[in-house]
Amino acid sequence: MLRVAGLLIALIACISLGAQAASLPAKANLCSACHGSQGQGSDGLYPRLAGQPADYLYRQLENFSNGARKNSVMAAIAGQLTAGDMHSLATYFSSLQVAFVPQTSAKLTVTELALGRELVTLGDWAHGVPACASCHAPDLGGVAPQIPGLAGQPVQYLGAALQRLKTSDDSNLAAATMQKVSRGLSADDIQAVAAYIGSLKAGEQPVVTRPVFDVDYHPVAQSPAAFTPPPLSAIPTGPDGDAIWQGLQLFKHTRALASDYVGNDLNCVNCHVDLGRQAGSAPMWAAYVAYPKYRSKNHKVNTLEERIQGCFRYSMNGKPPAADSAGMKALVAYFHWLATGLPVGITPKGAGYPKLPDPPEKASVERGAKVYAANCAICHADNGEGRNVRHAQVFPPLWGPRSYNAGAGMSNIRMAAAFIHANMPYGRGRQLTLQEAWDVAAYMDGQPRPPDPRK
Amino acid sequence: MLRVAGLLIALIACISLGAQAASLPAKANLCSACHGSQGQGSDGLYPRLAGQPADYLYRQLENFSNGARKNSVMAAIAGQLTAGDMHSLATYFSSLQVAFVPQTSAKLTVTELALGRELVTLGDWAHGVPACASCHAPDLGGVAPQIPGLAGQPVQYLGAALQRLKTSDDSNLAAATMQKVSRGLSADDIQAVAAYIGSLKAGEQPVVTRPVFDVDYHPVAQSPAAFTPPPLSAIPTGPDGDAIWQGLQLFKHTRALASDYVGNDLNCVNCHVDLGRQAGSAPMWAAYVAYPKYRSKNHKVNTLEERIQGCFRYSMNGKPPAADSAGMKALVAYFHWLATGLPVGITPKGAGYPKLPDPPEKASVERGAKVYAANCAICHADNGEGRNVRHAQVFPPLWGPRSYNAGAGMSNIRMAAAFIHANMPYGRGRQLTLQEAWDVAAYMDGQPRPPDPRK
Numbered sequence: 030m031l032r033v034a035g036l037l038i039a040l041i042a043c044i045s046l047g048a049q050a051a052s053l054p055a056k057a058n059l060c061s062a063c064h065g066s067q068g069q070g071s072d073g074l075y076p077r078l079a080g081q082p083a084d085y086l087y088r089q090l091e092n093f094s095n096g097a098r099k100n101s102v103m104a105a106i107a108g109q110l111t112a113g114d115m116h117s118l119a120t121y122f123s124s125l126q127v128a129f130v131p132q133t134s135a136k137l138t139v140t141e142l143a144l145g146r147e148l149v150t151l152g153d154w155a156h157g158v159p160a161c162a163s164c165h166a167p168d169l170g171g172v173a174p175q176i177p178g179l180a181g182q183p184v185q186y187l188g189a190a191l192q193r194l195k196t197s198d199d200s201n202l203a204a205a206t207m208q209k210v211s212r213g214l215s216a217d218d219i220q221a222v223a224a225y226i227g228s229l230k231a232g233e234q235p236v237v238t239r240p241v242f243d244v245d246y247h248p249v250a251q252s253p254a255a256f257t258p259p260p261l262s263a264i265p266t267g268p269d270g271d272a273i274w275q276g277l278q279l280f281k282h283t284r285a286l287a288s289d290y291v292g293n294d295l296n297c298v299n300c301h302v303d304l305g306r307q308a309g310s311a312p313m314w315a316a317y318v319a320y321p322k323y324r325s326k327n328h329k330v331n332t333l334e335e336r337i338q339g340c341f342r343y344s345m346n347g348k349p350p351a352a353d354s355a356g357m358k359a360l361v362a363y364f365h366w367l368a369t370g371l372p373v374g375i376t377p378k379g380a381g382y383p384k385l386p387d388p389p390e391k392a393s394v395e396r397g398a399k400v401y402a403a404n405c406a407i408c409h410a411d412n413g414e415g416r417n418v419r420h421a422q423v424f425p426p427l428w429g430p431r432s433y434n435a436g437a438g439m440s441n442i443r444m445a446a447a448f449i450h451a452n453m454p455y456g457r458g459r460q461l462t463l464q465e466a467w468d469v470a471a472y473m474d475g476q477p478r479p480p481d482p483r484k
Numbered sequence: 485m486l487r488v489a490g491l492l493i494a495l496i497a498c499i500s501l502g503a504q505a506a507s508l509p510a511k512a513n514l515c516s517a518c519h520g521s522q523g524q525g526s527d528g529l530y531p532r533l534a535g536q537p538a539d540y541l542y543r544q545l546e547n548f549s550n551g552a553r554k555n556s557v558m559a560a561i562a563g564q565l566t567a568g569d570m571h572s573l574a575t576y577f578s579s580l581q582v583a584f585v586p587q588t589s590a591k592l593t594v595t596e597l598a599l600g601r602e603l604v605t606l607g608d609w610a611h612g613v614p615a616c617a618s619c620h621a622p623d624l625g626g627v628a629p630q631i632p633g634l635a636g637q638p639v640q641y642l643g644a645a646l647q648r649l650k651t652s653d654d655s656n657l658a659a660a661t662m663q664k665v666s667r668g669l670s671a672d673d674i675q676a677v678a679a680y681i682g683s684l685k686a687g688e689q690p691v692v693t694r695p696v697f698d699v700d701y702h703p704v705a706q707s708p709a710a711f712t713p714p715p716l717s718a719i720p721t722g723p724d725g726d727a728i729w730q731g732l733q734l735f736k737h738t739r740a741l742a743s744d745y746v747g748n749d750l751n752c753v754n755c756h757v758d759l760g761r762q763a764g765s766a767p768m769w770a771a772y773v774a775y776p777k778y779r780s781k782n783h784k785v786n787t788l789e790e791r792i793q794g795c796f797r798y799s800m801n802g803k804p805p806a807a808d809s810a811g812m813k814a815l816v817a818y819f820h821w822l823a824t825g826l827p828v829g830i831t832p833k834g835a836g837y838p839k840l841p842d843p844p845e846k847a848s849v850e851r852g853a854k855v856y857a858a859n860c861a862i863c864h865a866d867n868g869e870g871r872n873v874r875h876a877q878v879f880p881p882l883w884g885p886r887s888y889n890a891g892a893g894m895s896n897i898r899m900a901a902a903f904i905h906a907n908m909p910y911g912r913g914r915q916l917t918l919q920e921a922w923d924v925a926a927y928m929d930g931q932p933r934p935p936d937p938r939k
Contacts, residue, residue, distance in 0.1 A: 250827040253705055268778040272785040318828060321817040323723040330727040332813050352808035358787050362776040369829035372705040373773060373820060 054117035059106055068122040069129070076186045083123035084174030088201075090115040097201045129181035133227035143240065145225020148218060150237045151261070152456075154303040156213035159456035161222065164408065167421045168234045169226060175203070175407050184227035191219045202407065209457050234421075237281065239264060239274050251370040253377035258306045258314050258367040269362070276363025279356055280305055280313075283345065284422065287356055292347035293479070294415060294422050294431040300344060300439065302452055305367060308379025309451040309458070315380035317368040333361060343437035346479045382447035388467035392442065397472025400465045404454050413476055428476035436481035446470035509572035514561055523577040524584070531641045538578035539629030543656075545570040552656045584636035588682035598695065600680020603673060605692045606716070607911075609758040611668035614911035616677065619863065622876045623689045624681060630658070630862050639682035646674045657862065664912050689876075692736065694719060694729050706825040708832035713761045713769050713822045724817070731818025734811055735760055735768075738800065739877065742811050747802035748887055748934070749870060754880040755799060755894065757907055760822060763834025764906040764913070770835035772823040788816060798892035801934045837902035843922035847897065852927025855920045859909050868931055883931035891936035901925035 060068065063075045070077030078086060092098035094107035094115075110118070137145075147153070149169070152160035162169060164176055171178030179187065194211040197204060214222070229235065239261075246263035261277075264270045279286050281304060283296040298304060305313035320333035331339070334357055338349030350357050371377060402411075408424040409415055415426035426432040438444050450466035452458045461469070515523065518530045525532030533541060547553035549562035549570075565573070592600075602608075604624070607615035617624060619631055626633030634642065649666040652659060669677070684690065694716075701718035716732075719725045734741050736759060738751040753759060760768035775788035786794070789812055793804030805812050826832060857866075863879040864870055870881035881887040893899050905921035907913045916924070 248827075248830050250705065250708055250830060268785050269776075272776065272778075321724075321727065321813065321820055323727075330723050330813070330817055332808070332816060334808065353787070353789065353806075358776065358785070361787060362785055365776055365828060370827045372703075372825045372827055374824035375703050375705060 052121070054114065054121050056110065056114050057118060057121060059109070060118060060122065064122075067127045068125050069127045070181075070183050070186070072132070072183055072185075074183070074186050074189055076183065076190075077127075077129070077181050078122035079125035079127040080170075080181075081123055081177050082171055082173035082175060083119045085171070085177050086119035086123055087115050088175065090119065092199070092201050098199045098204065099197065129231050131228050131230055132184050133224045137224055137228050141221040141224045142228070144218065145221035145223075145228075146235055146238060147261075148214070148222050149225055149235050151304065153213060153218070154307055155257075157456065158210055158213035158218075159303075161226075162235060163455065164423070166418050166423050168232060168419060169229065170232075170419065172408075172416055172418050172423050179226050180229050180233075181231065182226065184223045187223040187226055188219050191222070192216075202404075206454065206457055237278075239270075248369045250372070253372055253375045256308075256314060256371050256377050256379070258312075259369050264366070269366075272359055272362035273366045274363075276359035276361070277304060279359055280363060287341075287350065290341050290347045290350050290356070291345045293345060293426070293433065294417065295345055295425050295433060296422065297340070299425040300448065302455075305364070307452070309383050310448070311381050312367075312379060313364040314368040314371055315377050317364040318371050318373045319376065319380065333364070337361075342482060344433045344439065346432075346434040346437075346482075382444060383451050385443065385447040385450055385466065386463065388446075388464050390464060392446075392464075392467040392471035394468075394472050394475050396464075397468035397470070400461065400469040401472050404461065404465075405469065408455065413473070427473055428478045430479060432478050434479035434481060436483055440474070440478070440481075442467075442470050442474045445473060507576070509569065509576050511565065511569050512573060512576060514564070515573060515577065519577075522582045523580050524582045525636075525638050525641070527587070527638055527640075529638070529641050529644055531638065531645075532582075532584070532636050533577035534580035534582040535625075535636075536578055536632050537626055537628035537630060538574045540626070540632050541574035541578055542570050543630065545574065547654070547656050553654045553659065554652065584686050586683050586685055587639050588679045592679055592683050596676040596679045597683070599673065600676035600678075600683075601690055601693060602716070603669070603677050604680055604690050606759065608668060608673070609762050610712075612911065613665055613668035613673075614758075616681075617690060618910065619878070621873050621878050623687060623874060624684065625687075625874065627863075627871055627873050627878050634681050635684050635688075636686065637681065639678045642678035642681055643674050646677070647671075657859075661909065661912055692733075694725070703824045705827070708827055708830045711763075711769060711826050711832050711834070713767075714824050719821070724821075727814055727817035728821045729818075731814035731816070732759060734814055735818060742796075742805065745796050745802045745805050745811070746800045748800060748881070748885070749872065749877050750800055750880050750888060751877065752795070755903065757910075760819070762907075764838050765903070766836050767822075767834060768819040769823040769826055770832050772819040773826050773828045774831065774835065788819070792816075797937060799888045799894065801887075801889040801892075801937075837899060838906050840898065840902040840905055840921065841918065843901075843919050845919060847901075847919075847922040847926035849923075849927050849930050851919075852923035852925070855916065855924040856927050859916065859920075860924065863910065868928070882928055883933045885934060887933050889934035889936060891938055895929070895933070895936075897922075897925045897929045900928060 060078065064070055064078050065075075068078035068080075070079075089098060089103075090107045090110060091112075093100055093103040094110070096104065107115070148158065149161045152158045152163065161179060164172070165179050166172050166176075169178060169180040191207075191211045191214060194204065194207045197208060199208075211219075225235075246259060248259065248263075251257070264273050264277075280297040280301070283298075284291045284294060300311060301307070301313060302310035305311075316336065317333065320336050321330050322336075323330045324336070326339070327335075332352070334352040337357060337360055338352070341347050341349045401413075405427075409427050410424070412429065413427040414429050414431070415422065416424045433439050439448065446467045446469075449470055450459065450461060450463065453466075454460060515533065519525055519533050520530075523533035525534075544553060545562045545565060546567075548555055548558040549565070551559070562570070603613065604616045607613045607618065616634060619627070620634050621627050621631075624633060624635040646662075646666045646669060649659065649662045652663060654663075666674075680690075701714060703714065703718075706712070719728050735752040735756070738753075739746045739749060755766060756762070756768060757765040760766075771791065772788065775791050776785050777791075778785045779791070781794070782790075787807070789807040792812060792815055793807070796802045796804045860882075864882050865879070867884065868882040869884050869886070870877065871879045888894050894903065901922045901924075904925055905914065905916060905918065908921075909915060
């Protein structure tokens with residue numbers, strides 16, 4: 030009965046939203062012929078247009094028209110459209126709210142389910158692949174203005190698009206990112222991702238799940254020169270694994286799970302990429318073996334807990350949880366496990382952010398603004414406010430009242446430049462020049478943010 | 485002026501103590517001819533008798549007489565004495581309080597000072613050598629009834645005695661222990677120990693000092709199958725080293741430095757031999773890489789701090805210090821440093837106490853009492869109460885109101901047997917048979933102690 034009621038509410042929601050649809054543009058039939066009268070896509074290679082961000086749809090038409098996205102059929106169609114037509118069509122199809130149903134859920138193998146879900150929710154950073162959900166939103170519904178939704182897209186289209194992107198010579202920004210991502214995916218990965226996304230119900234939010242299958246994992250001593258944290262599938266069963274898993278969840282969903290301690294819109298993973306596992310992104314395994322350690326920041330030897338408290342006070346602009354609080358213990362259990370096999374007290378390769386040389390020219394706020402507009406604003410928004418969609422943070426705010434405060438490490442321009450150079454644009458680290466990284470860090474540094482609580 | 489005043493007080497103390505000396509025995513001149521009229525020894529090979537424990541002196545005469553300690557001159561002299569003579573002479577010379585002055589302080593090289601002090605206060609466990617001060621008392625003044633003082637002994641005698649013990653076939657218990665110890669000492673070690681002891685003023689207590697000379701120590705990744713903690717000389721300068729050093733001191737002098745938290749006469753080092761560095765003695769480097777970890781004892785994942793709190797609550801029969809207290813932080817800093825180079829989360833060789841097989845026969849309290857009397861009582865005293873001398877704990881109490889409580893790990897007979905077998909008699913681990921270790925553990929387990937605070 031509850032499910033029926035839920036369905037009714039969903040239908041009513043669709044109808045009422047449908048009522049707000051833009052009026053039918055003159056040339057809509059050019060699209061509908063293949064993409065369906067409601068832009069619902071086909072069970073094949075024609076993607077769903079309904080509900081995609083209007084700006085995204087407009088840019089695709091523009092890209093097809095000017096050759097930045099290569100497709101002979103779409104080039105021919107887009108060539109018949111004026112800018113006004115493109116705008117009308119994009120607005121119209123974006124406004125359509127068409128429900129979709131799972132395409133593949135019954136057909137998924139256990140392996141596809143596990144692999145697809147992991148790639149969607151966590152990615153595969155060892156191969157340079159961020160999680161799909163990182164940019165396309167936790168529910169894969171897309172993020173206006175420019176990032177398309179994946180949920181509801183035909184499985185065949187998703188697979189073909191990922192495969193095509195590996196070798197495409199599309200010249201737009203998104204294609205460059207997705208080319209890097211798709212090249213990190215094997216044929217099996219692509220199959221699993223497409224099938225898993227096709228298994229989702231409308232509005233369903235994929236969540237990181239604790240692997241339940243046993244693995245034959247034996248921790249071994251590892252070199253600090255080339256450390257790999259254990260795979261999530263090696264999280265043990267029993268209470269040790271429960272604590273580790275709790276810490277992982279807290280690391281990922283800090284704002285939601287520790288709302289009393291987080292005063293802004295940030296999560297641990299925003300500065301510590303790939304769940305704190307990524308070398309060059311202040312990985313937690315490196316922090317684990319380093320502390321206790323003296324910090325000039327507070328002129329004392331800091332325990333690991335005190336170092337973590339610093340993150341909550343400055344980066345999270347919040348309140349430090351107690352050293353013996355449940356959340357702190359879970360974080361420490363997670364970090365301890367991440368460091369399995371790593372020697373204590375020896376700085377491993379990839380610790381912190383890579384030390385960045387000084388820029389060729391003095392960092393320029395003006396140049397930085399241009400770097401920001403070209404590379405960062407698509408995700409972090411024009412005013413650095415980040416983007417929340419459907420009650421979820423997708424892209425963290427970089428400045429303003431909901432970002433880190435002036436006492437945070439990232440407020441140091443050298444550290445920000447190092448982080449940016451190593452990790453940004455997300456999933457395409459080391460693409461910016463040294464100068465660009467310093468310039469955009471200077472731009473970011475010049476923006477307002479909450480004050481240093483020490484002052 | 486202050487120094488003069490101090491000297492006066494010392495002189496007055498000597499005179500007043502001297503007034504209590506036993507009356508001169510008839511055969512005292514047999515001893516005085518070589519050992520001096522006040523038993524002060526000579527500046528050569530004749531040891532000081534004054535102030536030595538009477539029981540010790542008596543046993544030496546007995547050993548010389550029956551050949552358990554071999555010395556032809558002393559055998560001839562002791563052969564002329566009745567048991568009554570031996571008792572009178574021992575009592576008399578023990579009662580003499582004769583001040584002594586430093587013999588070698590001006591002549592000590594920096595190396596002798598550092599090496600001698602380290603051997604006296606810490607030993608060299610890598611070569612099976614416990615600290616001299618562990619058994620001869622922190623001021624090296626000896627521990628009645630059976631352990632002689634070393635302070636004030638002629639340097640030449642000390643060196644010759646250690647050298648002789650390496651190859652002696654003396655058959656008494658003390659010689660067996662000292663043979664093992666002396667064999668771990670090189671000629672340079674013996675020279676340094678003797679010279680360092682000869683540099684001490686009467687009543688001066690040697691203390692572990694933080695090495696001040698720089699060493700070229702580069703931590704390296706180590707195998708969990710054969711781990712060595714860093715040498716004390718590698719403690720860094722600066723605040724990190726200060727914290728490590730503070731933790732080390734607290735580990736050694738827990739009762740004195742954390743008196744609010746220790747409810748009995750134990751220090752951390754009593755169960756964790758060699759400052760927590762000794763494999764097979766629950767070394768702290770192994771604990772450091774193991775925690776956080778689930779413990780069935782309290783049915784939860786324990787942080788390292790919680791595990792340490794357990795020691796204070798049960799083994800120390802005291803009050804757990806807060807997880808973020810200064811003392812706790814210092815201990816964690818020390819343990820972290822001890823684990824330098826050891827891989828996280830992999831159980832290293834030597835962790836905990838070695839798992840002991842079941843005994844050949846069921847453990848017997850009656851047999852255990854005999855094992856105790858023959859091997860343990862010399863240090864831990866007849867009623868397990870341990871020995872404090874001159875306001876310092878020398879040998880920890882094993883039961884009774886000042887020992888660990890019934891909730892401590894050592895209250896588990898299997899754990900006690902494992903500890904005893906691996907580590908006891910002190911400095912001569914693995915000398916007892918498996919059966920003896922279980923029997924004496926059973927004997928100890930049957931004695932009264934403070935209750936488990938959980939009950």
